[in-house]
Each structure stands twice: as C-alpha cells, then as structure tokens.
Amino acid sequence: MTAVLGALAALSLAAAGCFGGDSSTKTGDAKGEVVITCEDCPIRPTKKDTFGRHFKQATDAFNLKYKGRYRVKSTPYTPANDADSAQHYERAALTDTLPDLFADQANVIRNVASSGKLVDFAPILERDTTWKAAFEPGAFASLSDDEGHVWGIPEQRDVVGVYYNEALLRRAGIAAFPTTWDELLAACSRLKATSVIPFAMDGDWVTQLMWANLIGTQPGGAEFLQSGIEDGGFADDPDVVQATEFLKRLHTDGCVNKDAFSGDYNRAAAPFLAGQAAMIANGPWMVADIEAAKIDAGYAISPGDGLIVIPGSAGWASGAKDDAHREAVAAFMRFITSDEQMLRKAVATGSYWPTKLEPTASQAERLEPLSYRLLEQVDEVTYAYPHAKFATPQAFTKAWINDWPAYVQGAMSTEDFLDGLSEAVQRQR
C-alpha cells in the first residue's frame, strides 16, 4: 500500500507540475566545474531588495573567485509566503528534488530535515575547526537537533528591539523610552491622551515579539523561550500566564491599534510609519522603511531590560547528493560567512553576523547606527532571549492568529488560549 501511495503521490505531483527540472543537482560542465543549484539566490533583485542585492553580489563574487571549480547557479523560486515556502521544500524532500542550496527559517529547515534528505553540516564543521570556531556560541542552536546534527548554516544574528517615534513621545511629555512594564502602561495613558496609538501590533509577528519580551524579561523566561516552549503546557507556567494577560491588557486598555488582529504585518507597520503610532517592536530590517518615512525614531531595548537575540533564526540548508556538491556547498557557505561578506551584508541590509566578527572603528562607522548601537548592548542587558516564533512549528503561529482575537475579546479564557497554543506545538512536533 505504501508503494502504491508513493506512486500515486509522485504521479499527482508530477501531473500538477509542482517542480521544474532546474532544481535537481547537476554535475559540472566539461571542465569539471561543479555547479550547485541555489534557490533564494536572487537573479534580478529589485533596487529596494537590499538582501537580494547582497546575495546577488555575494554569488557573483563567489563564482568569480572559484571560476572553473565551483559555480552557484540561481534557480528562480518566489514563494507566496512563509507557509508556501515550507510546503515547497517539504514536497521537494518527498520527491527527492531538493536544490543543492536553499534558505528558510530554522523551524522549516528542522522540519525538512526529518525527511533525512538534508546535508548534515556537523561533520563538515568538525573537519574545519577554524570555520566552526568563527561562529558565536549558540549560533547553530535553532538549526540543530538533540542528536548533534547541524541542518543549516546561519547567516545572521537578529537583535530585535522596540522602535519609538521620538516626536510623539515628546509631545506626550515622555522624556525617555519606558524601561519597566509599569512605565510602559503609564506611557500608554499619556500617549492615548494625545490621540496617538501607543503601540502598533498585528496579531502575529509584532504581537508575538512583545509576548516574547514580556516572558523573556522574567527570570527563567529565556530558558522557556529557548527550549521549554517546545514542550507545551503553557497554562501551567505562571510567568507565561502573567505575560499573556499583560499583553491582553495592553489591547483592552486601548494601548494598541484597533485593527491589530489580522496577522497582517502591515496593520502594525503602517500606523507606525505614518506617524500615528508611537512604538513598534521589530528587527533592524525595518530601518530602511523608517528612514524612507522620515520618522525621527529611536531604537530601544525592551521594557524590563531585555533583548530578543536570535542567532540563526534562518539559515541555509542543502539537499546536495554527492561529496563534490557537498564540498561546493560548504565552500559557498564559508564564503558568505566570511568577515568580508558579513560586513558587506551588514552595511547593505542592516542585519548582523552570527560570527565573532569585531569590526574596526572605521568599519563600524559604515554600519547603520540605530541597530548597531542595539547590537552593542547585547552583552549588557539583564535578559537576552529568542523570539517565540523560531522554536515553534508553524501550527503555533496559526493557532495564535486564530485564537488571539477571540481571547482579547473575552471569548476565551487565558487557560484555553494557552492550551490551544500548547496543543498546536504538540500536534506538529
């Protein structure tokens, strides 16, 4: 029966034309050049796509450096959204058509790894101790499993703080960004009095960032977000309950935009960028939009003295099938995680390295000041913790988006809401 199902599945996928022929591993040309296929290596990035332009530059530079030996060939693939991308690679794993290289979020990579079709980078890193030692401790945490396999190479370390509109805070008589959660509530009251939305949220990414901040700035919160969250049982953890109820209170007290429930990031970004909302939690990639909107913004650590630090929230994984292609993939990974490329990327995109790179003063001057100042504070904050989203499967996010509006409206108890999240985590593990 299994064979029949497999044949039917393969037939249906082939009939649906789910995969082009370009993502398969190809041998090199007549000169022995090893060609590796790469999805998410943009071919023609737009002017606004800073990440895409950086990858294009890095790929071109690699191909030039290793001309005649290795070549990265970009294969077009543009997912509609995160879920689409996750399914795409799951299907590719099932039909054994994974590209030699692709980039995705850590939870997706771990999920695809369960198919047994991904390259384990652990032996490669063990052989190249210099390369391994170049990474920050914990850089591989979200891309590894309990058995010591390393399923992806991290390419950035996300440090996520809270942006604030300095002019709106000043107008409300708030001299400095709130440093405690009580101060945040007080700031909320003053901002509301000036008809400003105190905090912009979206019911998904941004809202969960604040949930992570509320949990992470409590003793033991970092451990929960790092690993405890995978076990579920949220309703039994008083810190999680307290954090969830505080986040709900921000909504019911009118501290959050009224349309904060769709799960659409733009519901949060738009009011902040339009100067209607005073604060928003988000990563350094938002700096370009803030600059374009000409907002006089500051970037702060979370109330409660904490920062979301996500080493390897996303990474590069490989479906290479033979040693020659695995070596080529490792060479490309070494290249794009080199100090030179990491610095180039930081300058181009505002996102930072997962390595121990320490820029010189002149190099640091070229970096985006808002986010770099935050990065420098990582070792000084009381609490550093990951975002809830990256240790949890997609079902967690879906359950959150589905239940969060009902919970805030009082249609669900805190226990029911948290049990729903726990069940989602358990279901997809």
Next chain:
Amino acid sequence: MRLEAPTRGMGLGIALSLVPGAALFTVFFLVPVGVVVATSLSDWSPIGSAFTGLENYRLLLADDAFWMALRNTALFAVAALFIQVPVGVAVAIILSQRIRGWRVLRTVYFLPNVVSGAALALVYLTFYNPRYGLLNQALGAIGVDSSRDWLFDVDTALPAVAATWVFTAGVVMILVMAEIAAIPAEVYDAALVDGASGWQRARYVTLPLLRDVIGVCAILVLLFTLAYFDGVYIMTGGGPADQTLTLSLYAFQQYSESNWGYANAIGALLIALGAIVIVAVRRVFRIGQRDF
C-alpha cells in the same frame, strides 16, 4: 427522451472520438480524485506514508475544528440557498419587466462577478477595517459610534464574511433572465385574458416555469459554498477562533501543516458532499422533468 441507437458501423468512430475526452477526464479528474481518496486512507506526510484505513475519518469525527468548519460551510450554504438565490431571482424578475434603465442595472449588478474573489476580499478588508474602514465611518456619520472589528469579532465575523458574497447574485440573475426571455409570450397573454395581475403572472406563471433554472442555480451556489476558499483565506484565515473556517480552508490548513492524508480525508468528504448536493437538488427541483 429516448436516445436512438447509432447507425450500424459507426460504433468504432464514436468510440474513437470519445477517446481524447475520456483521456482528459481520466487524467485531470479520475486520477486526482483517486489519489485524494486513496491517500485519505493513509498517514501521509513529508516523512512518508502508511496505510491507516479509516483512521483519518475517525479523527475527523473527534476534531472540533472540523465540526466548526462543517457548521460554517453549512451556514454559508443556507445563506446561499435562501438569500443569494432568491435575491438573484427577484432581481431577474424585476429587470425582466424592462423597467427604465434595466440594461445599466443588469450590468452594474453583474459587475462583482467579473472581479476576482481575491481582489474583492482585499476591498472588503479595507471596508471592514475598524480604524479607517468605510463601514464604521458610515455608522459614525449616522450617529452610531462603532469601533467594532467586524471581521475579527467572534460575534460578527461569520455574517461579515457571508455579506461579502451573499448579495452578489449576478450569475443567478443572468441565468434566470435568460430563462424568462425564453418563456413564450402566449403564456402571459393567456394569463392576461384570465385577468391575472402582474404579481399573479410572476407568482403563478413565471416562477413555476423557472423551476429548472432555479434548481441549477441552487446547485451552482451550493457547490460554490463547498469550495469557498479565497475570500475567507484572505479576509480572516478562518479566524477568529475558527468562526469563519470552511471545509476547503481547513483542508488547506491541514495540508500546510503537512498532514496530507488528513487533508485529503476532508477533500474526499467535500467530493462526497458535492455529489450529495447535486443529487439532492436535482430531486427536490425535479430538474429536467416535465409537469405536463
């Protein structure tokens, strides 16, 4: 009607001419349906597949989200049958009276049917937005202070989603108008001679003669509700708390979570429900049967 037997010697030609159609039907319908049904009997995920018999169906019976999706799909079906079809028929009967400006009205009423469902959903997302949406602003203009988030409030989400399509009955209107145009004028002349009023002609002449086309419209709108996906996916994603989850969307969600066998069990049920709807409506409306 009795079909005549083909002329002797034409059997092979008829059979050969049916081959392309039969092949396409097999490849694009029978095989996919076979895959859906076969894999619904398995635990199929990226890791592999294993035959589990009726386990997926047993799990469905104990799945609250499935029952919620079934309830919502049924409510949408009821709305389609008892609001969308009557509205479309009523509009068609009125416009068939050739009232002033009927051509313009017909075009305007049909317009939403030529716009993609996804585009309409985006329009309605803005329309219902609690901060800047037209609905709350209109309510405010008439003195009703509302900051309700219509699409994400558990009390209003389902009717708010239904309202985005239930009054869009352009297809029903067009089909019914075509049928009305085909009714012989002599029938109305006879009714006039008998002294029937305009209402009586509509009630006792037009409506009974529209039974077939109304039945067809009922099948179309019911199948639409079974397959309804794009609008609800874009507007609410099935939330809040599954209040707008439909069977099609739930199948998609399960597929997204890599529960492919489970998703196909829902898909197989949808196919069965579709078949039941077609048979039931055909019987209720006695489609194709003559009264005289």
